[in-house]
Amino acid sequence: MAKPVRAALGGVWITCNFCQGDLFRDREVKLNSSGMEFMSLGWANESATGLICWNCGYVHLFVNRDIELYKQRKG
Structure with missing residues (x-):
């Protein structure tokens, strides 16, 4: 099972928009577009960091590296 993480951006701690929790599971999320998928170029789509709230499951997406x-x- 994934270990929980805390996350910060620009020195500001991230909390869940729904429950205000501060522990998350993280994973890479592909931001697929139908045009790229149609041309079989889905692998070239941009990706984001997904933070899934450990408490309530709300998904937050961050493209900022x-x-x-x-x-x-x-x-």
């Missing part, structure tokens, strides 16, 4: 992730112990 300056996002910082800090592994946490679930406790």
Whole structure:
């Protein structure tokens, strides 16, 4: 199972927009467009960092590559 992370962007800690939690699961998310998929170029689509709230499951997407992730112990 994935370990929880805390995340910051520009020195500001990120909290969940829904429940205000501060622990997330992270994963890469492809931002597919139908045109690129139609031409079989889906692999070239941009990707984002997905932060999935550990508490409620709300998904946050960040295209900014300056996002910082800090592994946490679930406790």
